[in-house]
Amino acid sequence: MTKRSDSLDMAVIGLLLESPLHGYELRKRLNLLLGWSRLLSYGSLYPALKKLLRQGYVTDAFEPDAVARRQRITYTITDAGREHFAAQMSESGPAAWEDDAFDVRFSFFAQSAGDVRLRVLEGRRARLQERLERIRPVRAGADRYAQELHRHRVESVERELTWLTGLIETERDSHQHQQTNTTPDK
Structure with missing residues (x-):
């Protein structure tokens, strides 16, 4: 997974693991989840959904929408989609x-094994x-503005490093705690 479109595909499948969704709700949740600098357009979402349909990772079904008085398409993850997502989440x-x-x-880290999370x-x-x-x-x-932008970039990376170090320590402690609790007594 290296391109933004691959990240979008993984996010769609991850959200569909939670429950079937129609396009509008899926877009809304993706925008909240991804927090990309600009909103995800339908022009990006629907081609991604069509690709996932062709790959057999999701299915679609038409359902009546009483409010809009028309049918809407609800997308559901398939077993192949679950397997694909699990394989993606096991890569480290x-x-x-x-970045993307x-x-x-990270949004779906709970779906990964502890050792994979730690390596990532x-x-x-x-x-x-x-x-x-x-x-x-x-x-x-x-000039001073370029210097300020530079300072901002450095501080942003430093903050993320501090955050990651805390997460790594927590993950290691959790991993050690699990190993201690699963070691049989002699």
Whole structure:
């Protein structure tokens, strides 16, 4: 999963795991979930849904809508969609901690195993540490606005690193606690 469209597909399947949804409600929930800088358009959502239908990950059904006096399409996840989502959530390589992919994956982290979550969090932290090293030096001769934007970017990455470090510590503690509670007594 490397492209924004792949992230959208994963988010759609993840939401449909919770319950069947029609397009309007799906778009509304996606906008809340993804928090992308601009709202998701129907022009992006419906092609994604058509692709997921072709791949067999979702099905559609027409249902009457008493309020609008017309039929609406409700989308439901298939068994193949569940398997695909589970496979995606078990991946922990570099694509899992890129910006858009990480946000979507993190939204459904409860669906991942603890060791996968930990690898993804650690990978994201390593990626951000690399980014911080690249952006930290201030460009010589930059005006005050460029300097402020630079400072904002550095502080944003530093805040996310602090947040990730806390999540990693919590995840490690939880993992150790689970191992302690599942170790048989001698």
